[in-house]
Amino acid sequence: MGLHTPRYKGLLGWVDARMPSIMDIFEAHIANYYAPKNFNFWYFFGSIAAVVLVIQLVSGAFLAMHYKPDSRLAFWSVELIMREVQGGWLIRYMHSVGASFFFIVIYFHIFRAMLYGSYRTPREIVWIAGCVLFLALMAESFFGYLLPWGQMSFWGAQVIINLFSSIPVIGPDLSTWIRGDFVIGDATLNRFFALHTMVMPTVMIGLIVAHVMALHDVGSNNPDGIEIKEHRGDDGKPLDGIPFHPYYTVHDIYGIAFFFIIYFAVVFFAPEMGGVFLEGNNFIPADPMQTPLHIAPLWYFTPFYTILRATTADFLPWLGGAVLALGALTYFTVRGWRVRLFVAAMTALAFSFATVHKVQLDAKLWGVILMAVSVTILFALPWLDHSPVKSMRYRPTWHRVLLFVFIAAFFVLGYFGMEEPNPMRNIISQFCMAIYFGFFALMPWWSRMGTFKPVPDRVRFTAH
Ligand code: HEM
Numbered sequence: 219m220g221l222h223t224p225r226y227k228g229l230l231g232w233v234d235a236r237m238p239s240i241m242d243i244f245e246a247h248i249a250n251y252y253a254p255k256n257f258n259f260w261y262f263f264g265s266i267a268a269v270v271l272v273i274q275l276v277s278g279a280f281l282a283m284h285y286k287p288d289s290r291l292a293f294w295s296v297e298l299i300m301r302e303v304q305g306g307w308l309i310r311y312m313h314s315v316g317a318s319f320f321f322i323v324i325y326f327h328i329f330r331a332m333l334y335g336s337y338r339t340p341r342e343i344v345w346i347a348g349c350v351l352f353l354a355l356m357a358e359s360f361f362g363y364l365l366p367w368g369q370m371s372f373w374g375a376q377v378i379i380n381l382f383s384s385i386p387v388i389g390p391d392l393s394t395w396i397r398g399d400f401v402i403g404d405a406t407l408n409r410f411f412a413l414h415t416m417v418m419p420t421v422m423i424g425l426i427v428a429h430v431m432a433l434h435d436v437g438s439n440n441p442d443g444i445e446i447k448e449h450r451g452d453d454g455k456p457l458d459g460i461p462f463h464p465y466y467t468v469h470d471i472y473g474i475a476f477f478f479i480i481y482f483a484v485v486f487f488a489p490e491m492g493g494v495f496l497e498g499n500n501f502i503p504a505d506p507m508q509t510p511l512h513i514a515p516l517w518y519f520t521p522f523y524t525i526l527r528a529t530t531a532d533f534l535p536w537l538g539g540a541v542l543a544l545g546a547l548t549y550f551t552v553r554g555w556r557v558r559l560f561v562a563a564m565t566a567l568a569f570s571f572a573t574v575h576k577v578q579l580d581a582k583l584w585g586v587i588l589m590a591v592s593v594t595i596l597f598a599l600p601w602l603d604h605s606p607v608k609s610m611r612y613r614p615t616w617h618r619v620l621l622f623v624f625i626a627a628f629f630v631l632g633y634f635g636m637e638e639p640n641p642m643r644n645i646i647s648q649f650c651m652a653i654y655f656g657f658f659a660l661m662p663w664w665s666r667m668g669t670f671k672p673v674p675d676r677v678r679f680t681a682h
Pocket residue numbers: 260261262263264265267268271324327328331334336337341344345347348349351352426429430433437438439440596
């Protein structure tokens with residue numbers, strides 16, 4: 219009859235006889251995927267991120283049933299959803315709180331990778347797919363934030379799109395092209411709606427598939443940073459691995475349940491989070507004739523926004539000095555005259571652009587460059603970290619201290635991005651920027667320094 223021999227009974231067997239590839243995927247990626255048995259708290263966030271994506275897709279689809287992507291109607295259609303549509307307020311709050319939780323979860327997820335060196339060989343592609351996902355998530359939330367067409371939507375988009383106009387030569391035309399008009403208007407709203415609801419979700423789903431496929435090809439890292447595939451039993455299975463199903467499916471459901479408790483507590487009791495998750499100014503319809511006194515992006519962009527804002531003209535000589543120091547350090551570290559020549563030329567170029575009159579780039583453009591670098595530098599992490607061991611557990615304690623100082627600087631940058639700037643805050647922000655960039659730029663040197671602890675052969679695990 220041309221049917222495959224089913225591996226299961228009942229309905230599942232009926233499907234398996236006709237479409238075995240479904241259960242092949244289940245077996246390869248869930249039932250027979252061996253994950254290290256010592257996963258801890260930090261390993262919940264990958265599956266929680268996938269759950270948040272589903273929340274956003276479902277709540278977004280329901281919002282789109284009532285939302286009007288028209289600059290005259292958009293704001294009022296959101297008000298209609300909040301006041302008239304049955305359960306509309308819940309759907310809207312689930313979506314807006316979901317956006318903030320998506321970033322919280324992803325920041326935890328990235329932190330875990332930094333803690334255990336999960337970006338190191340052989341997981342570079344997992345990491346790169348993750349970094350592209352992070353950029354996609356940022357784009358997705360930026361497009362979405364324009365849709366309610368409130369004051370912050372309008373002026374936030376105005377500030378960010380204007381940044382493109384500081385790019386030499388093509389900048390002004392590029393920003394007009396992005397807006398589809400000389401000012402943010404109906405054309406911008408329409409394209410952002412298409413990008414937010416169709417393009418970016420599709421891109422993100424594709425990236426997640428690539429991310430997880432790459433991970434399953436090489437296998438998961440773990441808090442000890444040991445490759446479990448290096449110790450296999452007679453059956454060829456990793457001795458320190460357990461099948462993802464049922465062990466981690468149950469484990470993850472437990473983590474997801476906790477997540478839901480916290481998420482719904484916020485949705486029901488503090489959906490605006492005191493203006494942090496939904497800003498007060500965004501409950502005022504967009505008015506192109508009236509600039510709000512204080513324009514700030516949502517909290518998850520503020521560390522990068524502060525880097526943009528704190529790059530003022532008085533910071534450029536410091537930047538020049540840092541470029542020179544880093545250039546000299548790199549010059550004396552690399553080998554081969556061609557590489558050295560390249561390093562010297564790039565250092566001279568960057569130094570002149572930062573300090574030399576006439577060729578010096580505008581501080582605003584430097585701000586845009588540094589902001590872009592502050593995000594994209596993540597891509598380089600696998601090649602910046604030269605530590606002989608992956609996990610922080612076996613690195614010198616001061617490496618852990620450095621990581622926490624870096625995180626603290628990131629928090630301070632984030633906090634100042636939400637507040638109005640003043641000279642004192644600017645200086646502190648510049649200091650935190652130095653920590654932020656210094657952490658990455660000097661990593662090739664500091665990551666191999668100090669006394670490393672011996673890494674055990676097998677993972678550390680106590681049954682609980
Ligand atoms: C929508 C966003 C994302 C989703 C749904 C997602 C999903 C997942 C899942 C399900 C896992 C396996 C479970 C786990 O280790 O927690 C994983 C692992 C991983 N993810 Fe993501 N991820 C996302 C974004 C990112 C980002 C932004 C990065 C880094 C910039 C990243 C880096 C990693 C790394 C390095 C691993 C391997 C961890 C290890 O084996 O120790 N992911 N991700």
